[in-house]
Amino acid sequence: MENLKDTLEKVRKELHKFPEVSEEEYETKKRIQTFLEQHTSCEVLPVAKTGLLAIFNGDKEGKIVMLRADIDALPIQEVNTFEYKSVNEGVSHKCGHDGHTAILLGVAKLLTKKTLPKGKVLLLFQPSEENGRGAKSVLEDSYFKQLNIDYVFALHNLPGFTKREIVVKENEFTSNVKSVVITLEGKTAHAAEPEKGYNPANAIAEILQFVKKETKNTPEDSDFFLATPIHLTMGEKAYGVSAGYGEVHLTLRSWSTSLMKEKQKKLEQQLQNLEEKENLSIYTSWFEEFYANKNNKEAVEYIKLAAAQLNLAINEINTPFKWGEDFGLFTQQYKGAMFGLGAGKNTPALHNPDYDFPDEITITGTQLFYNILKEVQ
The missing domain is CATH 3.40.630.10 (Zn peptidases)
Incomplete structure (x- = not known):
């Protein structure tokens, strides 16, 4: 040996x-x-x-x-x-x-x-x-x-x-693990006149609040669910411009496969509501899925x-x-x-x-x- x-x-x-x-x-x-x-x-x-x-x-x-x-x-x-x-x-x-x-x-x-x-x-x-x-x-x-x-x-x-x-x-x-990139497309405007554009800032804030609310980081429980913000970006470092684009990257984890599907569906419904509310085009790209x-x-x-x-x-x-x-x-x-x-x-x-x-x-x-x-x- x-x-x-x-x-x-x-x-x-x-x-x-x-x-x-x-x-x-x-x-x-x-x-x-x-x-x-x-x-x-x-x-x-x-x-x-x-x-x-x-x-x-x-x-x-x-x-x-x-x-x-x-x-x-x-x-x-x-x-x-x-x-x-x-x-x-x-x-x-x-x-x-x-x-x-x-x-x-x-x-x-x-x-x-x-x-x-x-x-x-x-x-x-x-x-x-x-x-x-x-x-x-x-x-x-x-x-x-x-x-x-x-x-x-x-x-x-x-x-x-x-x-x-x-x-x-x-x-x-x-754990089940799944990552997502959420892309928010709006319309840039002058920073002095943001009402003439569609800024994704409020939608990004609501996504982060949604993530915080849905997370239950208690591994000992069967309904454990963890959503972790990984990366955020919005607009450019141009202080006269109201942003018209943003991204939110998340990773989701759960023990239950059915709970993962439920949370994914709930997130996508939230994004659909934000699209209408904030006049944005929101796209999701799911990847790196582990069962x-x-x-x-x-x-x-x-x-x-x-x-x-x-x-x-x-x-x-x-x-x-x-x-x-x-x-x-x-x-x-x-x-x-x-x-x-x-x-x-x-x-x-x-x-x-x-x-x-x-x-x-x-x-x-x-x-x-x-x-x-x-x-x-």
């Missing part, structure tokens, strides 16, 4: 050094494919343009299980100075997807060395997790549509939790059984995480679960410029995934 640890650390650092953002993971894809061809005996298929699917078949028919690793990086400038720091300006692995990928490559090596007696294993190296488009593009792939998958599993490293601790929860594990990871009870039990075999501490949390994760779309369609792998109490937080995936937990993730596969079959 020591040789495997060294091998995975080497490939993880290589992936870290050459990061690519969502939908641009071409070289990352090549590196993953090269590793699979050199170290494993599996069928490798392209999926969703910049993703890969590694397929392992057992000797007998059995359940079809998919494990997923995300492979994209973030548009964040790295501040670390170690040898394998990102060479791509303004891009770095600050969410640990390099580590997630290394873990799944480790599973591929174990499956090559210790073939499962039955069933089919799909190792999905998924692109575009960070922008919420990857899972959708995989599910729309013609080959993927033919598969009758029984279970899907994924993990995410969790700074702030003890290293190697396994974090689980039934039902919602992460909640809804963990199946049986799938969570498989994770706990596999963790117990490795004598790993299991932390059953009560409240979901407020961040979004693209794997949620898979758990909406298949039985499955996402779980957390503790990355260390003092590890920098995800998406921080000094974050780096801890290599000490890679083997833990690899062994746990492999044990889950054995449990399911």
